[in-house]
Amino acid sequence: MDMFMKFIFGIAWIGIFILAILGIYIGMFPAYLEVLDFKSLITRGAVAGVSLVYLLLFIEKLITLFERPKELRMKTPNGMLKISSNSVNNIVKEVVGEHPKVRNLKVKNKTNGKKLKIFVSIDIMSSQSLSDDLNLIQQDIKDRIESYLDLSITEIELRVTKLIKDKSSNGRGD
Numbered sequence: 001m002d003m004f005m006k007f008i009f010g011i012a013w014i015g016i017f018i019l020a021i022l023g024i025y026i027g028m029f030p031a032y033l034e035v036l037d038f039k040s041l042i043t044r045g046a047v048a049g050v051s052l053v054y055l056l057l058f059i060e061k062l063i064t065l066f067e068r069p070k071e072l073r074m075k076t077p078n079g080m081l082k083i084s085s086n087s088v089n090n091i092v093k094e095v096v097g098e099h100p101k102v103r104n105l106k107v108k109n110k111t112n113g114k115k116l117k118i119f120v121s122i123d124i125m126s127s128q129s130l131s132d133d134l135n136l137i138q139q140d141i142k143d144r145i146e147s148y149l150d151l152s153i154t155e156i157e158l159r160v161t162k163l164i165k166d167k168s169s170n171g172r173g174d
Contacts, residue, residue: 010065017058023051072111072151083149085109092118095144099137101125103164116145117155123162134158 027048030039072083089107096105103123110117118141127133138156145153 013058013061016054020051020055020058023047024055027051072116072149074150085111088116088118088145088149091144091148092120092141095140096120096122096137098140099133101127101133102137104162115154116151117157118145118153119157119159121159121161123164124160126163126165130163134160 027044030044071085072088074081074083088109092107092109093105096102096107101124103125105123106121108119110119120137120141122137124130124133138158141156142153145151
């Protein structure tokens, strides 16, 4: 049933593509359609504008149709295993959230087969060991993902979007 719906949806988009091309053609060469007055610039512009919108929708859908799925696919002895991109993001959020110095975080990832790139943006409380804290966060992410999902992480990009001053130490190094 799912494949049938995709087929119908594809036919609909091909129809939209044909209508868009015809609309642009009729807007440019109005002599071939005598029923309506396409000689006015406003009417021709409106038809060409609507047709252009449909043409852009067709191109956008065509590009997204062939986009890679937002899931990791792994072959296991029992068959194919699919893990959603959101699941990976939730694991990363859980790991990073365990660090007391991290306040806000945003996670994205890119997959390529069994290879995974993770992008994390965080707000973190500043400290003298900031570089050690960031390395620890990266290592924790790598360890957890590799142990949970048996994936090869090619890169973990950790971006500090804001340094928050630690108010509890009052600058005395307590």
